[in-house]
Amino acid sequence: MHYVSAEGLTKSYGINPLFRNISFHINEGDKIALIARNGVGKSTLLRVLNGEETVDEGKIFIHKDVTVALFEQDPKFDETKTVLENIFHTNHPVLNVIREYELASESEDGEAMAELFGKMDDLNAWEFEVKVKQILTRLNIHHLEQPVSDLSGGQRKRVALAKTLIDIGFDHKHTLLMMDEPTNHLDVEMIEWLENYLNQENVTLLLVTHDRYFLDAVSEEIWELERENMYVYRGDYENYMEKKAARLESEQASIDKAKNEYRKELEWMRKQPKARTTKSKSRQDNFYEVESRAKQKIEDAQVQLQVKMSRLGGKVVEMKKVYKNYGDLQVLKAFDYTFSKGERIGIIGKNGVGKSTFMNMLQGLEPVTSGKINIGDTVVFGNFSQTGLVIKENMRVIEYVKTIAENFPLANGGSLSAAQFLELFLFSPDKQYTYLNSLSGGERKRLQLLTVLFANPNFLILDEPTNDLDLPTLAVLEKFLEEYQGCVMIVSHDRYFMDRLVDHLFVFEGDGEVRDFPGNYTQYRIWLKDNEKKDNKWDALQERKSKGETTESVVVNRASSTATASTNKAAAAPKKKMGFKEKREFELLEKEMPELEKEKAAITEQMGAGNLGFEELQKLSERIIVIDGLLAEKEMRWLELSEME
Incomplete structure (x- = not known):
């Protein structure tokens, strides 16, 4: 069945086009990953297909029997209602009885549950209730009577995901599910469950993600938005990288050929007399076409990480018999460890077992309950936290950077002004004078990374650094960290990122127990x-x-x-x-x-x-x-x- 047809779509913000004259088709069962640099229009295209935005030019046809469902990065809720009311927002007898049953189950109201058993039987609601229960349990959603206004960012994301999955699983035979970075704020077990769920449900999927393992697990085709165009690649991410490299090489060869032809035609144009014949007029017209091809540029700008690292002495960090409690919750129990130069440690564990607390204690941001943490005199921490940029008032990007420093030393011994350093992180002169609140999520992450590296740290602590970063920026960050001589500690749900960078893992198993596993995440899963x-x-x-x-x-x-x-x-x-x-x-x-x-x-x-x-x-x-x-x-x-x- 044909779901979507789009012909000649063009969308601009101001004078800058996001995409121009792109066309595509989506059929039932397609599983497509949409990738591009931040700010190129991925989320905008999803909103266009969802009817939230309009295009400047072009036409979109969506089959009348198809329901479009969009899972967004910043989910919208009715803040006056509870988690349960937001998830079961549709007024339908089956959903209503399941909502009542879930509420009775949570409150352990046996009398209400007994009464609802009969209603569930009458409406044949048990099969769907099992699916609902699985979704809520796997996404760790409890306390259904809690107002959504009290939820953290990660909890809101999981509730929104549950709401989307329940919606598409109920009474919709033909659904186009569009997901914008669904793996953000999910732990690895949740991501692996979501992979299996999407594959079992046989949904038609259009996905934006930076998680390469997740991308390969759930998609069969990759669409790339680049330089206002859309390019389509069948196969996995590795195949996309190979085919893209071949395409760029072919395009560059075509441009080089046009340049040679242009030089010859330019010489002919200069020699021609002012009075031109009909025959030379056609050649003249061809000259301008050649000139246009010859002057094309394949821009492949990438973030450049060339910061200087502070010298790291022999003593790094020693943790001796460290205990950490929050009331009855045990985070650490008699933890001993001595960090060495150049260590690359990954931290994994379920949400709420103390991973962020551990990193805060290491930096002296939280006190220990007992024990000692001795930090070497030369250690300079760089903390890339989930909280993002902390801004007291709204200001322009260049003004914000200058509050940190006017000039910045580089690894090669030179230095750059604030404006030049921003350009290394792909902030053009125009972008440097935009206000911080107008930056996209990925641009904010790039700016946060810039501010962390300003201090020339020799011990980097990265808490979910891959959230909102585009794949090209991630590739540059990975290369930088591979060559980085200091210590690196990473908390990430991005399994590819972890596999590539860490030497061993601290596995937080709960009740204060931490296992030191010698290997990366994939090796740990095999061991399990x-x-x-x-x-x-x-x-x-x-x-x-x-x-x-x-x-x-x-x-x-x-x-x-x-x-x-x-x-x-x-x-x-x-x-x-x-x-x-x-x-x-x-x-x-x-x-x-x-x-x-x-x-x-x-x-x-x-x-x-x-x-x-x-x-x-x-x-x-x-x-x-x-x-x-x-x-x-x-x-x-x-x-x-x-x-x-």
């Missing part, structure tokens, strides 16, 4: 899955024991394996002896399993080196999943054969 499998095997063994079977420990001397449990049948049960084929299979298994584990260890080490591209990381991650599956099968078969031996 391995442990889940071991736990499942242990549970299976315990179940067999409860049924009267005996268990004996079997130690297998393999290169990188650990002790594995083995089970025998009950003594009364007759044993089947190994035949030649089984013995041969058993011998092969004892050779194959160490080889698979050796390959897995090599891949894990390769992924931890931090020098792989996205496509290589993806392939290696997929190979590890395959290896884990093979090992699980072979280990179970080995256990079966070992019982026969």
Whole structure:
């Protein structure tokens, strides 16, 4: 089914066009990612399709049976109503009874729940209620009677996401779901759940995101807005990068060819007499077309990070038996750690377990309950926080920067004026004189990054730095951090960003426990899955024991394996002896399993080196999943054969 057709769309703000004469089509089942630099018009295009804005030129056709749903970066609510009333805002019998049931469930009103059971049955509302419950639980939405005006920014985002998902899941057969940065303010588990949910629901999707793993998981096509045009690429992000590079190379070759032709035609034009013939007039017209092509410029401006880093001495930070409590909530319990030069640490954990508190304590912004934090004399913290820019009054960008300093030292020994430094961060002279409140979210993030790097920090603390940054700026920031000689501590839901930059993780597990995991996020998830499998095997063994079977420990001397449990049948049960084929299979298994584990260890080490591209990381991650599956099968078969031996 054909959902949307757009022909010749043009949209400008003032004299600056966002896009010009673009055309596209969206069909049922399409999953499209829309990417561009900040300020180029991604969010504007979504609002145009949602009917919130109009274009200057062009036509849009949306099928009459299609419902358009837009999840925005800054969600809008009825501030006078509760979370529950905002989520179930549609007056429909099914939604009304589910709303009442959720409210009764939260308040544990057994009498009301019993009465609502019958209504739920009558309206066949149970299937949809299960979906609603899953959405609310997975997005950690509780206290449904709380006014939305009391919610934090992250809570508002999650409530808006729940509202959108419930809307599209109810009574809409044909929905175009448009999402503007849906992963901001979600933890990694929520993002992974959202990936699976969107894939299972088979929605038609138009998505704006900076999260490259999420982009690859849920989209099959990439649209890029660049230099007023739209370019379409089939496939994943890595394929987009390759195809874009080829396109730019081809365009540059075409411009170079036009320049050569232009020089020849310019010489001919200068030699021509004033009185021109009809034949030379056509050549003259062609000259102006060639001139236009020859004078095209492929602008690929990028943020330039060339700041100077303060010298970092031998002593960085020591944390000794640090405790932190908020009443009954334990954030840290006897935490010991000594930071070294050049460490790159990722911090992960569910919301509310103390990640931000930990970083504030490290910088002396929050007191410890007990214990000591000793900070080296040469340490200069650079804090890129989620709170963003703190502005007392509205002012122009250049005025704000000059309140910090007039000149800024660079890594190469030189210095730049405030205006020149702003240009490194893609603030043109015109943009420097705009007011701060008129900046986009991404522009504010760039300005915040600039102010953090002004102080020449040697210990960077980055709390969700990828929110609202466009992909080109993210790529530059990643390259800068890879070469940065100081310490880096990162809290981020962007798994690609974490995988590329961190050497090890502080995993906040709750109740004050922090695990120091040696590896990046993908390696940690693999480790978790391995442990889940071991736990499942242990549970299976315990179940067999409860049924009267005996268990004996079997130690297998393999290169990188650990002790594995083995089970025998009950003594009364007759044993089947190994035949030649089984013995041969058993011998092969004892050779194959160490080889698979050796390959897995090599891949894990390769992924931890931090020098792989996205496509290589993806392939290696997929190979590890395959290896884990093979090992699980072979280990179970080995256990079966070992019982026969």
